[in-house]
Amino acid sequence: MSRDLRMDGVLRPPEITFTFAGQPISARQGETIAMALWVAGQKALRNSSKDGAPRGVLCNMGICYECLVRIEGAPVRACMVLATEGLNVEPGGKS
Amino acid sequence: MSGARVLEAQVGIVGAGPGGMAAALHLARAGITVVLLDEGFRAGGQIYRQLPEGYDAGHRISEPPSHRAGNHLLDAVARERIRIVHGATVWNARPGQIYYEQNNESWLLACEQIVLAPGAYDRCVPFPGWTLPGVITAGAAQVMVRGFAVAPGQRALVCGTGPLLLPTVTALASAGVKVVAALEAAPRSAMWAALRGVIGNGARMREALFYARSLLRRGIRLQWGASVFAADGDGRVQSALIGKLDQQGAPRPETARRIEVDVICAGFGLVPAIELGLLLSCAARYDAPRGGHCLVVDEQQRTSVDSVYAVGEIVGIGGAEVAMAEGRVAGAAIAARLTSVSFDPRLALHARSERRAADAMLRAFQLRPGLFSICKPDTVVCRCEDVTSSQAAAAGELYGRTTRGIKMGCRAGMGPCQARICGLNLHDIFCDGVEPDLPVAQVPVKPVRTATMIDVPRR
Numbered sequence: 001m002s003r004d005l006r007m008d009g010v011l012r013p014p015e016i017t018f019t020f021a022g023q024p025i026s027a028r029q030g031e032t033i034a035m036a037l038w039v040a041g042q043k044a045l046r047n048s049s050k051d052g053a054p055r056g057v058l059c060n061m062g063i064c065y066e067c068l069v070r071i072e073g074a075p076v077r078a079c080m081v082l083a084t085e086g087l088n089v090e091p092g093g094k095s
Numbered sequence: 096m097s098g099a100r101v102l103e104a105q106v107g108i109v110g111a112g113p114g115g116m117a118a119a120l121h122l123a124r125a126g127i128t129v130v131l132l133d134e135g136f137r138a139g140g141q142i143y144r145q146l147p148e149g150y151d152a153g154h155r156i157s158e159p160p161s162h163r164a165g166n167h168l169l170d171a172v173a174r175e176r177i178r179i180v181h182g183a184t185v186w187n188a189r190p191g192q193i194y195y196e197q198n199n200e201s202w203l204l205a206c207e208q209i210v211l212a213p214g215a216y217d218r219c220v221p222f223p224g225w226t227l228p229g230v231i232t233a234g235a236a237q238v239m240v241r242g243f244a245v246a247p248g249q250r251a252l253v254c255g256t257g258p259l260l261l262p263t264v265t266a267l268a269s270a271g272v273k274v275v276a277a278l279e280a281a282p283r284s285a286m287w288a289a290l291r292g293v294i295g296n297g298a299r300m301r302e303a304l305f306y307a308r309s310l311l312r313r314g315i316r317l318q319w320g321a322s323v324f325a326a327d328g329d330g331r332v333q334s335a336l337i338g339k340l341d342q343q344g345a346p347r348p349e350t351a352r353r354i355e356v357d358v359i360c361a362g363f364g365l366v367p368a369i370e371l372g373l374l375l376s377c378a379a380r381y382d383a384p385r386g387g388h389c390l391v392v393d394e395q396q397r398t399s400v401d402s403v404y405a406v407g408e409i410v411g412i413g414g415a416e417v418a419m420a421e422g423r424v425a426g427a428a429i430a431a432r433l434t435s436v437s438f439d440p441r442l443a444l445h446a447r448s449e450r451r452a453a454d455a456m457l458r459a460f461q462l463r464p465g466l467f468s469i470c471k472p473d474t475v476v477c478r479c480e481d482v483t484s485s486q487a488a489a490a491g492e493l494y495g496r497t498t499r500g501i502k503m504g505c506r507a508g509m510g511p512c513q514a515r516i517c518g519l520n521l522h523d524i525f526c527d528g529v530e531p532d533l534p535v536a537q538v539p540v541k542p543v544r545t546a547t548m549i550d551v552p553r554r
Contacts, residue, residue: 003249005245005246005247005248006244006245006246007152007155007156007240007244007245007246007270007271008271009152009153009155010146010150010151010152010153010155010244011149011150011151011152012149012150012244013147013148013149013150029147029149030136030146030147030148030149030150030243031147031243032243035239035243035245038239038245038247039245043228043229043331044228044330044331045228048226048481049481050481051481053226054227054228054330054331055226055228055478056228056229056331057228057231057235058219058230058231058232058235058478058516059216059217059231059232059234059235059516060231060232060234060235060236060238060239061141061216061234061235061238062134062184062541063216063368063512063515063516064478064512064515064516065479065510065511065512065542066478066512068511074544079238080134080182082136
């Protein structure tokens with residue numbers, strides 16, 4: 001596995017854990033779902049509805065809706081929702 | 096039901112970036128009540144993006160000299176105890192009323208005057224493989240570094256055009272990312288044109304010097320007249336095809352070479368976020384160097400709609416200095432309207448001179464038409480609806496070569512992003528020689544829960 005993408009020497013709040021497609025993902029408080037998944041190496045967040053190709057973060061600021069995931073069935077932008085302890089996140093789909 | 100989910104203020108401001116904050120500060124100091132609505136978790140907008148609460152990166156993340164002004168502004172806004180609503184997605188507005196969703200709740204901000212300062216987002220240009228996870232915008236990369244102290248990858252390609260490539264490169268480098276290549280699509284002559292434009296603007300010259308030095312120190316060379324041609328990889332980016340562009344900006348295939356990277360940060364300029372202005376029926380015009388459609392304002396930042404003001408990128412891309420200067424103008428103009436103080440015309444003169452410097456710089460970095468030939472027939476142009484270039488072209492033949500015609504024929508631009516990513520490309524690639532259609536803003540301008548739109552609070 002590659003090195004941690006979180007920059008060294010930066011003071012961060014404590015670790016929390018949520019799940020993506022049932023797998024535990026560790027995050028730091030204050031990170032978005034998209035950021036935590038990116039650091040965990042999970043870049044594909046959904047599959048395109050037409051050709052099934054993987055898609056992930058593009059704009060990282062709530063504009064493009066490429067990073068859609070599902071929480072309790074509802075589509076949300078992974079880049080605009082904070083990761084919280086015990087949250088269950090599923091891969092998304094537009095539509 | 097809707098209960099008391101109503102906020103009231105004399106002035107409602109959309110966007111807590113440099114423009115919105117500068118306007119808010121001026122108004123608060125004039126004794127006027129203000130509420131700032133922002134979609135982010137902390138104030139600053141994208142340009143002065145702050146780390147989350149509880150983070151401290153010391154001086155590890157590269158900051159250009161211009162960020163000092165941003166830090167002063169953030170401090171001042173905090174000292175004045177200006178109310179900022181975070182995580183607010185504005186989905187509808189009319190004069191005097193701004194509707195937003197926060198934490199899945201439907202809210203109304205009732206206000207006499209509105210200041211629009213929603214900022215901008217990255218311009219994308221489609222190329223083969225750009226839908227692969229690992230291809231992100233230059234802005235996205237900066238959000239990772241400045242907003243979360245996270246390195247976007249280990250080996251990066253930075254490409255695109257315009258002044259924002261430099262902060263992207265320095266942010267990545269300070270996060271420990273190896274910048275394998277930094278490619279500016281504009282020819283080297285653009286550098287001289289841009290520098291000529293900022294002569295006499297001390298702050299912008301200092302900024303240019305800062306970037307020149309920091310690239311030199313890190314041994315990174317910006318290659319002019321070069322671009323990404325394609326991204327490749329199995330389920331994620333593993334390599335990129337890069338090369339030189341010809342006089343028209345078109346790729347020269349004989350110069351193509353492959354580099355191993357795990358992230359591609361592409362930013363082909365910025366696009367003004369004008370949707371709310373359109374929804375409020377504010378007059379807009381197309382201005383290619385300023386990034387696309389922009390709201391029209393007078394010297395006091397008034398739009399064509401009484402009680403609606405606009406500052407910063409929504410009036411045309413210009414950067415933080417322009418946004419701050421225009422924010423102060425809007426603040427002063429509204430203060431003059433609501434109180435007995437008179438408007439200081441020097442503020443407007445200053446804003447105009449900042450705007451002139453920005454315009455001169457932007458003119459140097461306009462996309463050359465040849466660049467769009469990096470987009471191949473099977474390249475996806477509309478990512479929401481998975482429409483390829485050949486499908487969009489066919490739709491244009493059938494329904495008319497306008498963005499509206501293409502939309503009708505193949506749904507390009509009708510997904511959740513509402514053509515924010517593909518709209519200008521549909522025009523620039525398929526509608527040669529036609530003035531671009533004014534985008535249509537529809538309620539909700541950003542997707543929100545149906546319940547938010549049904550259970551609308553009322554005063």
